[in-house]
Amino acid sequence: MSLMCDARDIEVNVTWPGGPGTNQRLEKVPSRFAFAFENEDVKGMEEDCWGFGVPPGARSYGWFKLLLDKARKTEYDVEDVAGELTNGLLELPTDMTAKEVVTAYLTKIYNHCMEMLEQRYTANILITTPIDFWLTVPATWQAGAVDDTKAAAGSAGFGTRDGDTLNVITEPEASGIAILTEQAERNPELIKAGDNAMICDLGGGTQDMQILTIKAVKPQVQLEEAVPGQAGKCGSTFIDQQFYQWMEETFGEAFTNLPKTKIGHGSKFMKDWEGVKAAFTGAAPNKQYYVPLPALGQALGATGDHGVASTAYDFMDNAVVLSGEDVERFFEPVVEKAFDLVDQQVSSLRRRKQGSTKLQIICLCGGLGESIYVWKRFNDFCKDRFKGAVKLFTDKQAWSAVVRGAAIRGLNGNTVLSRKAKRAYGIGVHRPFREGIDQEEDSYHCPVGGKRAVGAVAWFIVV
Template sequence: MAYVSDNSRISKNRWGYQVEAGMIAYSWTKLLLDQGTRITKYDDAALETASKTGILQLPEGKTAVDVVADYLSEVYKHIINTISKQITEETLKITPLEFWFTVPAIWSDKAQSATRAAAQRAGFGGSFGRRVNDKIFLISEPEAAAITALKKYTSSSMGGSVNVGDGVLVCDCGGGTVDITTYLVNQVLPTLKFEELCTGIGGKCGSTAVDRNFYKLMSNRFGDVFDNLPMKRKSPGSEFMRKFEVIKRDFGHSDEETTFELPLIMILWDPDPKYFDEEERLVIISSDDLRAIFDPVVEQILSLVRQQIIDARNDAGKDIINRIILVGGFGDSEYLRKSFQSSFASNGKITITVPDSPQAAIVQGAALRGLEGLQSTTKRCRRHYGFSWGMLFRYGIDDEANSYIHPFTGEKMTRGRMKWMIAKGDKYTYNYTNSVSITWSYYEGGKLNHSLQFYACDQKAAPEREDDNNVYEVGDIIIDFTNVHLAIFDSKITNGMKLYRLDYELHVVFGAQEGVLKFKATSQGQTIGQTSINFNTVKYY
């Protein structure tokens, strides 16, 4: 996105290919939607550096959701204009539309919610009282890619057909993220049926990490002269980076050792002619340079795949993966494909395939999900989810520092123990709902908004206590009892004040078709109040 406020020569905001070299623009903003996700060992370590170079930056006064909403509003206008040319504006007005957004499977719940919020603000899904029957759905990118690829390889023998019992690993290598999910094919005819075989994994180590390594190389080689260049000369969309994009996409097709030239206006004192042509103002990089830029990212991706193969073997009790499908923008990289071929296909047991237009495979799968209802019959939960609980005190086990007396029952309790609702790796289906009974001690006259912390853990084994370093807060669930008739609940007088024991059930929908966590509170068979979640906004990078 390029804004008028930053670019005096434009009269309205520019987006996509309208953004020309030299404009101040904001790129890779999508990654900023997921700042609440902790960096893992598979993530790109250069994210921290990139966030300080002006690339993962935001305009003054705008959030990541603001910028993404601005971008998506342009996409929305383009979609509506295109459809109205085909079916007339009158027909479009009375035709409900479904919008399927693909999101990285590794994304936090907050990031998925932020995506949905940005889409709604952009006009999708019947915003601002218009087109109220339109709907927004989210689908994970590897599942969307699997729908496209499995449909193709079960209905066509091109590239070898997929059969019942096959384990298919889908590696979605995008710009910012890499998602890996393995599926077990359960049925081919009359309809395709498949399920998640084991818990997927991923990291923020997509093709933009190659760009960040390239920036790092330029910084190491040319120092402050490169670092202090105006962003319009070196940012994504600049002539310099457009040339690098061409080189990056073509790398791997030839084994010939060669050099590449990139135009960049830069004044250097006594430059090394091996790296910079001062007369023509050209940066020179070699095949060895490209390998040094690519290899750390490729190795991160290969490590993820190796781990997923081990997880699938452990879950199935045997070697079950016999096909790896590469999709996503970076999935089209010949250098990446050759690395996969030498790492996983040399024994002849695993086939590596790249569908036509691997980047389009993801949006095609999202469309097939909406049109034909194709989906994974079961999913594997990516993390543990649950609540911090007050439970009866266990003498000799629980710490006295965590003890308290329950105000209503008078029993000795301990705070901070976890009640996990669903475990990492558990299978669940669409609209899978888990419920938990909760008691809230409420003194008359206090606020009737009840806040409940919702926690998660990405480790394999879920800790017992909330204060474990691996447990983190997803967000606060806000339950509003304002319109609830309190007389239906037990009460007593304590210290001259009326104390109510508010009992309710909290229902958490993990497999909601909308693609985000959903919550509902009920009491005595009735829905009580409004239940929403305020997502945690801690910044980790």
């Protein structure tokens, strides 16, 4: 009997404290955290809040995990254009480190995870069952950031019980394992050994790209890293920034002076905008999108400013009015950065000296990978750039591909047979003196090791 895990056996948690409603399936929880000591005047903030439970208007933080890698800038980052909206993003509380904030957030995740497992399997079974925990990290993170992530998770409780383990896998690699394994099971004609597949993990804060070579399809998918991955801070949250900037430019202080409970993270206004963003399929003639914001109508009415607002705000429906062209413009910087990352990976593939230098597959995953508009743009891009030679597909659960892939990796073992070295560290060492090879001026006498030579370097390769 085979012990291999079928990809369809993976069950993703879809219930989170403070979620919008019992009928919604939420495959991920926002990386938001609010400390009670900074929000003493906020109702319901007697204790630290996280994820969906952060009240609108609370002083909160997001993207803090990126600060573990010092938020290094790359040419693929989208410029930060909206200071008000990003309040709390890539910021930390005074006198706290990124590692401490990540630990506080992961502690909440761990406690929720263990509570859910106890409800499902009972405390008696849980206490005697070892658990392998897998963390996912961006493909381009430095070794120090990965170590800090593991340390924060350990401090939060992950892998600390007897028998439990704590492991790490890169996000595009995990997503690739999930999507390619599932495609091999459902649509085996789509992939074959020897194909190069680019995994486009289009997340909220970052977009990670990585090309994997499919070495085998049966009895299980086996992969090989074709070229080192690349990433940029150009995720879907930057679409929100473009929208917010448009609101500032269009309505001025009538908008920016509104309280954060009305327009900040977690507000009904931003949740309604999320619905528009998720449902957007492309600009269409005379198509308009409405984002309710009654408080803005009251502010405009108080100032008597009905100029540009006569077309951008509907006073009958108390809603902001967007054209399809407006929404498309908000997407544009993020989509273009994604295409730049694809081009970079394809160029790296074409420069490789061994194996196929052609791309056969592009897989879209991550939250933005579920967008119909983004899929259409990628489809047009592939037809133009690759003349129909590249197959493009996504998954109906693209948002959770990364966690499903990490689970498959833990259950089925290592399916990525080899990886490209991303960096190397050299450490100066001394070694036994080699007569006729080493120079006498490099020699010295060691009381323990005898005659030695200095000036050697020991290399450590990081994959």
